[in-house]
Amino acid sequence: MTNEAILARVKELVADVCGVDAAAVADDGKLLGYGLDSVRALDLFLAFEDELGIEIDEHDPELGAIKTVRQLAEFLDRRRAEAGD
Amino acid sequence: MSAQTTWERLSPIALDDPVVSAVKQALADPSVCAELSACEAREVFPSEVLARLRELGVASLFAEAEREPSRVTMWHAAALNAQTARASGSLAITLGVNFLALLPVYLAATDEQRRRVFSLVRSGAQAALLLTEWAHGSDLGSIQTRARKAGDGYRLSGQKDLINGGHEAALLVTLARTGDGVAETGPLSVPADLSLFAIERGEGISALPRYRTLPAPAADISGVRFSDAPVPAAALLGGEGRGFSIVQQTLAISRGGVAALAAGASSRAFELAAGYARRRQLYGRSIASLDPIADHLAAVCALDHLCNALAIEAAAMVNAHGQGAAYFTAAAKLACCDLAEEAVAQGRAILAARALLGDLPFAGLSRDVLLYGVFDGTRHVMLGHLDRFLARMAKGRDRSAHGDPIPEALASPPARLVERAGRRARPLLPSIASRLEVLGERAPAAAQAARVASGLLGIVTAQRGRDDAWHPDAARRFEAAEILAGLEAIAALAALDHESPAARFAAGWYGARMAGRLRALVDRLGAEPPAGLDEAARRLAQLGEAARDSLLEELRHDE
Numbered sequence: 001m002t003n004e005a006i007l008a009r010v011k012e013l014v015a016d017v018c019g020v021d022a023a024a025v026a027d028d029g030k031l032l033g034y035g036l037d038s039v040r041a042l043d044l045f046l047a048f049e050d051e052l053g054i055e056i057d058e059h060d061p062e063l064g065a066i067k068t069v070r071q072l073a074e075f076l077d078r079r080r081a082e083a084g085d
Numbered sequence: 086m087s088a089q090t091t092w093e094r095l096s097p098i099a100l101d102d103p104v105v106s107a108v109k110q111a112l113a114d115p116s117v118c119a120e121l122s123a124c125e126a127r128e129v130f131p132s133e134v135l136a137r138l139r140e141l142g143v144a145s146l147f148a149e150a151e152r153e154p155s156r157v158t159m160w161h162a163a164a165l166n167a168q169t170a171r172a173s174g175s176l177a178i179t180l181g182v183n184f185l186a187l188l189p190v191y192l193a194a195t196d197e198q199r200r201r202v203f204s205l206v207r208s209g210a211q212a213a214l215l216l217t218e219w220a221h222g223s224d225l226g227s228i229q230t231r232a233r234k235a236g237d238g239y240r241l242s243g244q245k246d247l248i249n250g251g252h253e254a255a256l257l258v259t260l261a262r263t264g265d266g267v268a269e270t271g272p273l274s275v276p277a278d279l280s281l282f283a284i285e286r287g288e289g290i291s292a293l294p295r296y297r298t299l300p301a302p303a304a305d306i307s308g309v310r311f312s313d314a315p316v317p318a319a320a321l322l323g324g325e326g327r328g329f330s331i332v333q334q335t336l337a338i339s340r341g342g343v344a345a346l347a348a349g350a351s352s353r354a355f356e357l358a359a360g361y362a363r364r365r366q367l368y369g370r371s372i373a374s375l376d377p378i379a380d381h382l383a384a385v386c387a388l389d390h391l392c393n394a395l396a397i398e399a400a401a402m403v404n405a406h407g408q409g410a411a412y413f414t415a416a417a418k419l420a421c422c423d424l425a426e427e428a429v430a431q432g433r434a435i436l437a438a439r440a441l442l443g444d445l446p447f448a449g450l451s452r453d454v455l456l457y458g459v460f461d462g463t464r465h466v467m468l469g470h471l472d473r474f475l476a477r478m479a480k481g482r483d484r485s486a487h488g489d490p491i492p493e494a495l496a497s498p499p500a501r502l503v504e505r506a507g508r509r510a511r512p513l514l515p516s517i518a519s520r521l522e523v524l525g526e527r528a529p530a531a532a533q534a535a536r537v538a539s540g541l542l543g544i545v546t547a548q549r550g551r552d553d554a555w556h557p558d559a560a561r562r563f564e565a566a567e568i569l570a571g572l573e574a575i576a577a578l579a580a581l582d583h584e585s586p587a588a589r590f591a592a593g594w595y596g597a598r599m600a601g602r603l604r605a606l607v608d609r610l611g612a613e614p615p616a617g618l619d620e621a622a623r624r625l626a627q628l629g630e631a632a633r634d635s636l637l638e639e640l641r642h643d644e
Contacts, residue, residue, distance in 0.1 A: 019476025021549065035554065036272040038226070040473065042330060044273070046511040058275040059326050067271050 006052070006080070007073040013047045014069060029069050054080050091352045091393040092167045092345075095581045097401070097495045098160050105164050107141040112172040121173040124303040125449060130253055131176055131303050138180065139209060147187055148203035149503070155203070157184075158499035159338070163345035163400035167393075170349030171356075174453025175303035177346050178460070179211075182249040184342055185461070186212035186258045188335040189281055191506040193323030199503075201319075202283055205256050213250030215259040215309060216332060218243070223466050225260065225332060226276050230311060232261040238318045239263075239282070241311035244293070249460075251307030252292040257284045259311075260328050279328035282320040289314030300456035336461050337411035338506055341403045343460050344396035344417035347425035348389075350454045354425070355389040357447050358382065358432035359640055361439070373641045378435055382640050383633055385431040387591035392424035394578035398491060402513070405494035409510030412474045413573070419467035420570035422458035429454045471566035476555050478514055478569075479545035489520050491580050517572050518542055524576060528583035530592030530628045533621045534575045537600045540615030541568055544607060556610070564606050571599045586636035593629025597622055 007027060015022040018034040025034060036044070041063075045056040054076050056063075066072050093099075111117050117134055124131040143165070149155040162184045169177035183206070190202050206212060221227045230243025241261055245251070264278025284290070293308030323331050362373035362382050372378045399417035402410035429451055433440040440447040458464055490513050518538035525532025545565060549555035556562050575592050582588040600622035607614050 016477060016480065019473060019480060019549075019555070021480075031272040035473075038275045038329070039333065039470075041273045041275055042333060043511060046509065050511060058330055059277045063273045063275075064270045066273050072273070 003073070003077055006077050007070065009052060010073045010076065011069055013044060013051060014072075017044045017047060025069060027070050030067055031069065031072065032067070048076060052076065052080075054083070090167070090171070091355065091389050092164065092348055092397065095390070095393050095578075096160075096164075096397050097581070098499060100160055100164055100499075102146075102156075102161060104142040104146045105161060105168070108138060108143065108165060109168050111137060111141060112168060118172065121176055121303070122449075125173065125175055126443075128297065128302045130305050131173070131179065134176060135179065135211075143180070144207050144209070147183060148206035149199065150203065150207060155501065155503050157502050159341065159400050159404040159502055159505065160499045162342055162502065163396065166342050166345035167349035167352070167396070170346040170453075170457075171353040173303075174350070174449065174456055175301040177349065177453075178249055178301055178304050178456065181342060181346060182214065182254075183212045185335070185339045186214040186250075186254070186256065188339055188502075188506055189214070189258055189322055189331050190283060191503045192334055193281070193327065193331045193507075194283065198283060198319065198322065202256060205285065210255035211250050211253050212256040212258065213248055213254035214335075215245040215248050215251075215257050217245060217247050219246040219308075222247070223463060225279070225329065228260060228262060228279070230259070230261045232263050232280060232282065232316065235315070239316045239321075241282070241284070241289070241314045241316050244308060244310045246293070246308040247296070247306060248309055250305050251309045252295060253305045255286050257286060257290070257309060258282070258322075259284055259309075260332060261311075263325050263328075276329040277326040279332075280325050281322045281328040281331050282316055283322055284314075284316050284320050287314070298456075300453045302452075334408050334506075334509075337408045337414060337512075338403050339461050340414035340418035340467075341396070341399035341410065343457050344399050344414070344421035346460075347421035347454070347457045348393040348396040350450060350457070351389045351392040351421075351425035351428035353450055354429045354432040354447070354454075355385050357450070358385050358435040362435050363641060371641065372435070373637075379637050381431045381434045383590060383594070383636055385428050385435070386587050386636065386640060387594055388424045388428035388431065390582070390587050390591045391574040391578055391595055392421045392428065394581050395424075395574040396421050397581065398495070398573075398577040401494040401497065402490070404500055404505065405497040406490070406510055406513060407505045407508030409508070409513045411470075411512040412514050415467050415470040415474070416570045416573040418461065419464060419471065419567070420574050422464070423567075423570075424574065425454050425457065465563070468563040468566045471569055472554075472559070472562045474512070474514060475541075475545060475562075475566055475569050476549070478516055479542045479549070479555070489515050489523060491515075491520065491576075495580065516542070517569060517576060520576050521572065521579070524579040524583070528579045528589075528592065530589065530596050530625060531575065531579040531583070533624045533628065534572060534579075534592065534596040534599070536615075536617050536621040537568075537596065537603055537625075538572050540607075540618045540621075541565060541572070541603055543615050544603070544610070544612060547612065548610065561606065561610060564602070564609075568599050568602050568606070571595065571602070575599070586632045586639055589632035590629050590636045593625045593627070593632060595629075596625035597629060600625055
């Protein structure tokens with residue numbers, strides 16, 4: 001999956017988990033603005049596992065620094081690369 | 086109608102379990118009933134009844150021993166909850182809390198930890214789950230009880246309050262803060278400074294006075310104080326910082342158990358009210374033949390059927406999907422507690438003054454039914470969850486890869502909870518409108534309820550702006566969430582029974598109510614009413630009325 005493809009998929013999943021319009025989720029949109037919180041975050045991580053095959057450790061220290069959709073996609077891309085995908 | 090409980094009549098699973106059967110028999114024993122009543126009157130813990138249930142094998146059902154794996158399934162836990170809640174709210178929550186407190190052990194304990202915990206439980210220990218603090222109930226992220234590292238283990242300090250089993254439980258599954266929360270956090274941050282410990286009561290742990298509670302007066306609702314209490318590292322469940330997620334996973338399952346408690350209470354209300362209405366004579370005939378009483382009778386029957394059906398569905402979904410049932414358990418917990426409270430209120434209208442006499446069983450029921458709604462998350466917490474689920478459902482993405490997951494879940498064989506509880510899964514979220522539409526092929530009321538559901542989802546979609554919430558006023562969103570839960574009850578009953586007069590009446594009567602509530606919400610929002618909503622409301626009312634006479638005929642004569 002390309003970086004752009006991951007970004008597109010992340011936007012869809014954020015929209016899905018947060019119950020917002022996919023069109024409303026911008027590449028550099030702030031995750032907090034879409035209603036993401038700790039409970040939805042757990043659901044989002046499961047979505048990444050299911051849909052992208054990327055397992056997220058919910059206590060990964062990098063997660064605290066992620067504020068935007070693009071940062072999230074870049075994080076997932078790094079994790080995917082580390083997993084050898 | 087047969088002598089079976091509503092749960093037994095509707096449940097697709099006939100649990101042929103010696104412990105569940107023995108408990109049912111014991112709870113029908115007049116001496117046990119008398120002991121429970123006496124404990125509640127004196128506000129003392131029902132130790133003797135618990136000991137008797139332990140002798141029947143309840144502990145061994147939940148706790149494994151070598152060469153004797155725990156065979157408890159969600160069906161067992163739910164059936165026990167429904168049975169005990171019929172008998173006594175105090176007993177129900179006293180026994181039920183063990184199921185709740187053991188869930189984190191099923192989810193996250195190592196083999197060695199399980200061996201230790203199960204050995205304690207089998208030797209007679211009660212278990213309690215310690216989350217709440219006086220100032221921090223729904224907001225677990227703010228708890229203050231702290232576990233600091235000390236040598237190879239920890240030292241716990243703090244106080245937990247309003248704990249079910251705070252005095253009596255020897256095993257305390259406790260949420261405490263192990264971090265200092267200074268790490269950078271963002272919207273994806275799951276609290277990483279909370280940890281869960283399975284602690285044996287001992288040094289530095291003291292019980293705080295029991296509260297006198299309106300419901301369940303014999304239950305042990307009290308507090309626990311930790312005064313630099315030593316806790317071994319071996320007590321830590323799942324690893325440091327995992328407490329928040331383990332608790333969320335626990336509650337996603339345990340809420341199904343609370344729904345079963347409510348189902349038991351509603352069934353008892355129905356049985357007592359119907360029996361009284363048949364026996365009580367006025368003006369030369371039973372009061373069941375008087376129209377106003379008949380209305381209450383039909384209502385309590387309908388509410389009981391809806392409540393049990395939804396609780397059964399939640400149990401089936403947990404059994405089949407573990408944490409993937411989170412949406413269904415939240416809906417069931419909210420709606421079943423509301424349905425049970427209303428069933429009791431309807432029963433009270435039938436019994437009149439006799440419902441208020443302390444020596445008769447109905448008074449205890451009126452008192453105890455209030456309790457279940459505050460367990461494992463208050464109404465507002467459930468509404469918050471359902472609000473989020475509704476927004477996602479309205480986007481039209483059916484979470485189920487294979488359509489409606491309910492039929493398969495209802496047909497799934499019982500699965501051991503020790504294995505199923507830890508099954509990580511995204512909450513299944515099939516469209517309520519699609520499900521009701523399919524059910525409507527054999528149940529006319531479900532077809533009309535599908536139109537109400539479509540209207541609900543349409544309103545959410547139409548109102549949604551570009552922000553995270555579909556409406557800025559949480560109270561309006563919560564009204565919509567309540568309607569969603571009500572429609573889930575209708576769908577659950579249609580899936581289990583679409584033919585009996587009780588089911589046909591319940592679907593029409595309650596469906597008309599949901600349609601009316603949606604219409605009222607639409608009017609408050611100033612929105613355009615969904616097409617066909619008023620017609621659906623009319624049809625639902627007619628379908629309910631069409632089944633009413635047949636239902637009353639059954640209720641007036643059944644013993």
